[in-house]
Amino acid sequence: MTTPAKPADVHRTWRAGRVLLALTSVFAAIAVCGVVWLAVDLYAVGVAAGRLQGETVPWTIERQRLGRNLEQLRLEGQRVLTASSPAGRQDALFLVHVLSAQPGMADDPRTASLAAEVERFLQQVEAPATPADMQVWEALSSRLRLMADDLSVEGGKRMGRELGRMSGEMAQASYKLLFNLALMAGFMAAFLLVVRRYLIRPLQRIRRVLSALDPRGPVPAFPPGPMAEIRAVEDAIVRFHATLLENDEVRLRLERLATTDGLTGLFNRHHFMALAADEMARAARYGRPITVGIADLDHFKQVNDTLGHAAGDHVLKTFAMLLGDTLRQTDRVCRYGGEEFAFVLPETTPEEAQLLGERLRTRLLESPPVLPDGRHLSVTFSLGLADASGCGLEESLARADLGLYEAKRAGRNRTVVTRRPDGL
Amino acid sequence: MAKTIFRCWSVFLLLAVVGLAHGAERVLKVGVIHHSPPMSYVDASGGLTGFNVEVMRELCKELAARCETVVLTLDRVVDAVAAGEVDFAAVSLLVTPERRARLLLTKPYYRSISVWFARPGVKPGEARVAVVKGGIQARYAQARGWAQLPFDNHEAIFGALATGQAQATLLPMANAVALQQDPRMSAQGLASTVVQDPELAGDAALGVNPRDRALLDKLNDAIDEIKRDGRFDRINTRFIPFRLQ
Missing domain, CATH: 3.40.190.10 (Periplasmic binding protein-like II)
Known part of the structure; x- marks a missing residue:
């Protein structure tokens, strides 16, 4: 079982608005995720900074105070052992007791035990201190100093550790920020690419096609794109081109109907008169020779009467074709009426026109009209010519008509050139 | 209209005055x-x-x-x-x-912690203890039924100890240091003891x-x-x- 193949020109399309909305939504979702992802680190940095400010810094200061009190304990102990008076010793011992009992001292087991040890020692030493006492004291004093040193740096160490962690979190946040920026830049680039490829470029193509749209040119072709709106415009352009072509063909048909004779395809008399007038004017303007003529098929009525109008029409068409083949491109000819044909021959003297007429006569003799049943018809024509140089068209045609009349009167199948009244 | 403008200005001025007052020291x-x-x-x-x-x-x-x-x-x-x-x-x-x-x-x-000062041989409860009225030490002495010698302030206690009016006192740590350093006390031979009781410290x-x-x-x-x-x-x-x- 096979799935029927889809037609080749069917392509899935999407509305641009929806595509852009979808892209924007995806971008917004990604951006929100990125921001949340980043915010986690920023929050952690904030928490760490808060902890540093609210806990570690006070803790560090307290450590330093504790170290300072240990140092004070050492000094007071020294004073206990070296006091010159019982009162002085008493004062110092009092402070030793107070310092040892301080809650801060008791917080840290190390300082609590050392302070208690110092207090016990100083309590039991009797004045004056012996060298052995002093030796013990030196050891205790040294331990007090070292512990004070340790406490002083503990805060710094803890701050260092926390700052290190915070820097790590900030670095991570920076990387995430960079990643987010890169992601956004990438998405923007992709967005612009999509807009450029699927909207701007098709629009540019549409503009090019529209500016060069020619009904006689090829049908506009567009590569299938995914955007529905663009496709709609492109389809409309194709339909528009078809309409233009159709209108142009109608126009040509109407023009042909208005200017030509329906049977022979030659110009009609009205159009011929306009063309001839132009040729006459041009010839007059440049002082060039020009000749007009009127030809009439001999005994054409007999053809119609004996062989029928279809045969007559066939004769007319055959003669018209012969005229088209024989006359030059610059010559104008029309069906003047019935079986009469009028000519205007630019750059042609009556003599040359006469030669042309004879050539036409010869060709008609050589290629007579052949009826559908195979019969050959012997057809001749009479031709009146008149020099139209420097004359009006109507007047020239009247003279040519006069020549035609003469030709008919003289026995037909001949050419008569009517001279101008002035003898030229 | 003029009345409305006047009211608006009044409210504005009032707010301005309140704002200035708020921003003042x-x-x-x-x-x-x-x-x-x-x-x-x-x-x-x-x-x-x-x-x-x-x-x-x-x-x-x-x-x-x-x-x-x-x-x-x-x-x-x-x-x-x-x-x-x-x-x-x-x-x-x-x-x-x-x-x-x-x-x-x-x-x-x-x-803080508290320190007991007394003439040699005088133990808590044996003599009237000088305390500052309203202090935690006064409440402590009272709770234990000690005879009290109440004073308004610590200097009065120092004076009473110096003159022999008082035999003992219970003081906060900082005041105890001041008492210990008071020159008048050197002749008294007062003995001091840090009282390790949670009621007196904290x-x-x-x-x-x-x-x-x-x-x-x-x-x-x-x-x-x-x-x-x-x-x-x-x-x-x-x-x-x-x-x-």
């Missing part, structure tokens, strides 16, 4: 006690000074407030703060549930008007700040021979 009434060296006393030049007084001044600077002192005795401090007679008291109050119930208390700015805090929680928050921040920037330690060094913790 706040005046705080601060309860202080006298005659309690080294925490709060009048020095040789006649000026009020001491650890708590100087801390109070730094806190007021930090709060950008002008502080006016109101002199109290220790036994009046809690009532005065609770009644709102003062905004806060620059007096070290050992934190107790009773005080916490009546006042707002700042975060502890140090911890957090010391400042009492704040219970209706002004905003002030409490600001004071807490200010305490943190002066501890961080060293002002607290400098005051400590001036008045007490070791670090309060």
Whole structure:
């Protein structure tokens, strides 16, 4: 079982608005995720900074105070052992007791035990201190100093550790920020690419096609794109081109109907008169020779009467074709009426026109009209010519008509050139 | 129309005045006690000074407030703060549930212990103990049924000990240091003992008007700040021979 193949020109399309909305939504979702992802680190940095400010810094200061009190304990102990008076010793011992009992001292087991040890020692030493006492004291004093040193740096160490962690979190946040920026830049680039490829470029193509749209040119072709709106415009352009072509063909048909004779395809008399007038004017303007003529098929009525109008029409068409083949491109000819044909021959003297007429006569003799049943018809024509140089068209045609009349009167199948009244 | 404009201007001016008043320096009434060296006393030049007084001044600077002192005795401090007679008291109050119930208390700015002073051979309960009225030590003595010799302030106790009027006393740590250093005491041969009892030791805090929680928050921040920037330690060094913790 096979799935029927889809037609080749069917392509899935999407509305641009929806595509852009979808892209924007995806971008917004990604951006929100990125921001949340980043915010986690920023929050952690904030928490760490808060902890540093609210806990570690006070803790560090307290450590330093504790170290300072240990140092004070050492000094007071020294004073206990070296006091010159019982009162002085008493004062110092009092402070030793107070310092040892301080809650801060008791917080840290190390300082609590050392302070208690110092207090016990100083309590039991009797004045004056012996060298052995002093030796013990030196050891205790040294331990007090070292512990004070340790406490002083503990805060710094803890701050260092926390700052290190915070820097790590900030670095991570920076990387995430960079990643987010890169992601956004990438998405923007992709967005612009999509807009450029699927909207701007098709629009540019549409503009090019529209500016060069020619009904006689090829049908506009567009590569299938995914955007529905663009496709709609492109389809409309194709339909528009078809309409233009159709209108142009109608126009040509109407023009042909208005200017030509329906049977022979030659110009009609009205159009011929306009063309001839132009040729006459041009010839007059440049002082060039020009000749007009009127030809009439001999005994054409007999053809119609004996062989029928279809045969007559066939004769007319055959003669018209012969005229088209024989006359030059610059010559104008029309069906003047019935079986009469009028000519205007630019750059042609009556003599040359006469030669042309004879050539036409010869060709008609050589290629007579052949009826559908195979019969050959012997057809001749009479031709009146008149020099139209420097004359009006109507007047020239009247003279040519006069020549035609003469030709008919003289026995037909001949050419008569009517001279101008002035003898030229 | 003119009336509306006038009303608008009136409201604007009122708001402006309120805004200016709000932005102006706040005046705080601060309860202080006298005659309690080294925490709060009048020095040789006649000026009020001491650890708590100087801390109070730094806190007021930090709060950008002008502080006016109101002199109290220790036994009046809690009532005065609770009644709102003062905004806060620059007096070290050992934190107790009773005080916490009546006042707002700042975060502890140090911890205190108590010291027993007595003539040789005099043990707690054997002689009338000199205490400051309203202090935690007075309550402690009372709770144990000790005969008390109550005073308004610590200097009075020092005097009574110097003259032999009193045989023993129970003092907060800082006042004990001052007593020990008092030249009059050298001839007395007083013996001192740190009393290791949780009732006499613990957090010391400042009492704040219970209706002004905003002030409490600001004071807490200010305490943190002066501890961080060293002002607290400098005051400590001036008045007490070791670090309060």
